[in-house]
Amino acid sequence: MTTETPSTGRGDPLYLRARQLVLFRRDPGIANLQRALRIGYQHATHLRDAMRGDILDCDDLGQNWRIAEGAHNGPDLLLQEKIVQAAHWVRTAHSMVVAAGAGMGIDSGLPDYRGDEGFWRAYPALGRSRLRFESIASPQAFQERPATAWGFYGHRLSLYRATTPHSGFDLLHAWGQRMQQGCFVFTSNVNGHFQKAGFPSARVYECHGSLHRLQCTVNCQGSIWPTVDLYPQVNDAACEWLGDLPTCPHCGALARPNIQMFDDWHWNEKRSAQQRMLLDMWLDSAHAPLVIEIGAGRALPTVRNFTRRMQQRGSRLIRINLHEANIHNPGDIELALGAKEALEGIAAQLLQHH
Structure with a gap:
């Protein structure tokens, strides 16, 4: 596992990669981000939280995460x-x-x-x-x-x-x-x-x-x-x-x-x-x-x-x-x-x- 880095939300250097992985695998799970990016639980949690309102929706309790409608049709931010x-x-x-x-x-x-x-x-x-x-x-x-x-x-x-x-x-x-x-x-x-x-x-x-x-x-x-x-x-x-x-x-x-x-x-x-x-x-x-x-x-x-x-x-x-x-x-x-x-x-x- 890599050393934890402070989260800067959507300014995190790994944010766009994390966003890409979620959309590609159609999986907003924390474990998906941890394994693919080789990061710890807290870092993965911060990255997912930053995706809320971007490509992810979540209930008020923060428990049920899902990919937002139309998220796959957005622009390529990694172009x-x-x-x-x-x-x-x-x-x-x-x-x-x-x-x-x-x-x-x-x-x-x-x-x-x-x-x-x-x-x-x-x-x-x-x-x-x-x-x-x-x-x-x-x-x-x-x-x-x-x-x-x-x-x-x-x-x-x-x-x-x-x-x-x-x-x-x-x-x-x-x-x-x-x-x-x-x-x-x-x-x-x-x-x-x-x-x-x-x-x-x-x-x-x-x-x-x-x-x-x-x-x-x-x-x-x-x-x-x-x-x-x-x-x-x-x-x-x-x-x-x-x-x-x-x-x-x-x-x-x-x-x-x-x-x-x-x-x-x-x-x-x-x-x-x-x-x-x-x-x-x-x-x-x-x-x-x-x-x-x-x-x-x-x-x-x-x-x-x-x-x-x-x-x-x-x-x-x-x-x-x-x-x-x-x-x-x-x-x-x-x-x-x-x-x-x-x-x-x-x-x-x-x-x-x-």
Whole structure:
């Protein structure tokens, strides 16, 4: 046990940590604070008393303590401390994995597809037809409405080509280059923006494929080819492809993006499997790399599941997620910020230590 320190109420140096623990464990008990903070009974009692009217309610007799309604929704009072700690982890890391979901691209101006309404705001024509993202992003759409399916993906391909990745990509690239064993990217995004920002293709694993590659809808020869000669012409108002649809150069059947769609039994995963092999080989040589997870939600938890496996291997986690961070987690660093703001905040702290 540590030596007792005089309590200064909410000014106690341990107050914010104690507050975080109570909210994370949903336990206002004195024993919880004693064990977690390694403090004595009186110190823990003073800390809990200070939380009354902040995140805790109690009866008049001071016996029945409970977490106040809405306490979990308050601001992150440890945010700046977390950013400082995140900068320290980046500065001392020998290697790093960037695990990125859709939220990574929003600050570059890419649309947010969270929920039907968000998707339909980005594609009003599909909204008028009540076509959900899961319906158009499927092999069935290429069978039943190929011009619409290619209108959607053609528009996205043009958008990804025209969009410049935000400054956070450059920061991550620079940090990885300074690390002894470098950096590897694991991403569910299909936009190719990590490569566009300068990350080597051999250090990027696109677990759902890439919109910058095509395959045959019948997978006639198992081939995958680039989209460099594909110039989409799309009627944006109707979300319809104009002119001849892309075809397989081998058999003439309809071509499709080489990405894993919903209910997709025909995805050619050969390229992604090769990328995964390169990641596994790199992980064999990089001991417990720092993981920076960005914009990865729970709805499609591919990236979060990968992150969890990395934690089981001993990796530290910095999670950046504006909407789905657990800011009361005392074991990892979770920042309820957008990708660009969080990465620039960490970079500012790194500059202070030069």
